[in-house]
Amino acid sequence: MTTSAVVVTYNRLPLLKEVIAALQASETPVDHLIVVDNHSDQETKEYLTKLGTAIEYVRLEENLGGAGGFNHGVRYFMEHTQDEFVWLMDDDTVPAPDALGKLLAFAKTEPHFGFLSSDVRWIDGHRAKMNNPAPKHGLFKIPENETTPVELMNATFVSLLVRRAVVAQIGLPITAFFIWGDDIEYTERAGRVAPGYFVPASRVIHKMGANVGSNILHDSLERLPRYFYSYRNKKYYGAKRDLLGRIKSNLRIYGEGLQLRLLPGISHRAERLKVWREGVAAGKQFNPDIEFADRYEE
Structure with a gap:
């Protein structure tokens, strides 16, 4: 069950270093670690260049936003690897050592999925509000103590596993989205091909500055x-x-x-x-x- 990890980054080098270290310490090693750099500053470029063959470094000529970064990362996975799965995340997503293993274990039991999403927590252990899983059936949020996989309507690009066969069928994330909603659109597109699932056994930490959702009423x-x-x-x-x-x-x-x-x-x-x-x-x-x-x- 070969897997490429795709990390999209833009000028957050301290966090990126932590994410790369966590991926390298994964109990289930990734077969390719693809870092898409949205034209970050020189310090980030130099650091990633020095990693050499430890990563696949994709540097963009301009900042295309998260959407463009994931478009290029998934394209690289399809065109430069033969891996069966692509595992997507932001540069502030720190996976637990068994996060990938838990996703792949569920994939063995439900091999024809559209996407799999981890349980995304903030640094205090509570669920990250920006990444609340959206159940396909029912009106209520999935409780934080849920232990059973749940079918989802959509999910975010914060620890998301997608099959190569699904990408081949539905295409790539839409660069023109730039930011926000590209992951919702993409997972709903995948969900029209095969069901997507929340896998609570797989956990990651989303190291946002604060555990808040987006709200135009009161945002800065x-x-x-x-x-x-x-x-x-x-x-x-x-x-x-x-x-x-x-x-x-x-x-x-x-x-x-x-x-x-x-x-x-x-x-x-x-x-x-x-x-x-x-x-x-x-x-x-x-x-x-x-x-x-x-x-x-x-």
Whole structure:
């Protein structure tokens, strides 16, 4: 059960070093460790270059965001390896020594999966709010003490395992997403081919600065431009769902717009509404191409 790990990084060298060390200490070694560098600064470039053959170093000519990084990483996996699985993660994802082994153990029992997602925790041991697994059936969150695998609607690129055969069928993550939602779209695309699962026995730590979710109502002005991509991308992948899914997606999007207009105490309301409107409007026209990797050749 050969596996390539893909780590996408951008100017977070101390965290990246920890992630690489954790992957190298994995009880189940990866067959290829692919690091996609989104045109980080010279210090990161020099460090990764010095690792030599310990990694497969893919340096991009410009910062294409997480979406572009994962697009190039999955493409490299398909075109430069023959591994059966690709294991995707950010540069602040620290896997437990048995994280990959637990995913592969489940893969043996359920070999025709679309994707497998680990249990992503924050540094205090509680589930990372940015990576709450979304169950396919039911309205409730998966409890933190869950021990049984659960079928998912979607998942994030924070310890995600995908089969080569699925990538060949559905194509690559969409570079044009840039940030936010590329993983939701991709896992929902994979889930239309075969079921995706949450594997609670597999654990990783997501070393975000704080355990908070994204929320346009109260996020900092510095992060506000990201929400353009959030709403644009949500409009795109929401439209790919079935009728009930499309209705739910639009209710959430327009409900958040209503809250921006009406809730008291919203700072910089006009700026937030402007980003929301522009993202929603762009999403109605957003129709990016889905790319496919070339075949592996020796």
